[in-house]
Amino acid sequence: MENFKNKTVVITGAASGIGKGLAQRFADAGAKIVLSDIESGRLHEVENDLGEATEVISVETDVSSIDQVRHLAERTYETFGECHIVCNNAGVAENNLKTWELRQQDWDWVLGVNLYGVINGINAFVPRMLKSE
Numbered sequence: 001m002e003n004f005k006n007k008t009v010v011i012t013g014a015a016s017g018i019g020k021g022l023a024q025r026f027a028d029a030g031a032k033i034v035l036s037d038i039e040s041g042r043l044h045e046v047e048n049d050l051g052e053a054t055e056v057i058s059v060e061t062d063v064s065s066i067d068q069v070r071h072l073a074e075r076t077y078e079t080f081g082e083c084h085i086v087c088n089n090a091g092v093a094e095n096n097l098k099t100w101e102l103r104q105q106d107w108d109w110v111l112g113v114n115l116y117g118v119i120n121g122i123n124a125f126v127p128r129m130l131k132s133e
Helices: 017-028 040-050 066-080 104-114 116-131
Strands: 008-012 032-037 056-060 085-087
Touching (some): 008 017, 008 066, 017 040, 056 066, 066 116
16 A cells, blocks of 8 residues: 555554654554554543644553454444554563563563454454455
8 A cells, every 4th residue: 555645544552652653654644543552641642743634533442452442443433434554553561570570460461462452453453444345
C-alpha cells in the first residue's frame, strides 16, 4: 500500500515512543487514526495533537485482554466502517531486573502485552479485515 489517504490505521501502544511516531507519520500521510493505549492521559494528549491533522479517535485498551481488544475493533468499525492496517505495537519490558529475578506476575504482564496483545489484535481484527477485501 503506497497511498494512506483516507485509510484507517489502528495503533496499539500509541501514547508514546514508536506508536506515537507511527500515528504522526500515518496522520501526515492522510490516514484516519485509531489510537490505543492503556495510559489514557497520554493517549488523549496524542489524540489532541493529531486532531487538527486528521480524523482520530482514542480508545483506552489493555491489549492483554481479548475483550478490550474486541471493544477496540468495535469502536474502529463503528467510527470509520473499515480497518486497513493494524500496528500491534504495544510492548513492555521489566528493565530493572535480570530475567531470573522476574516474578511470575512480571512474566504474566510481559507476555500478556507482548505476546497476547499481538494474538488478541490478530483475532479481533484480521477476520473482519479479510471479509472486507
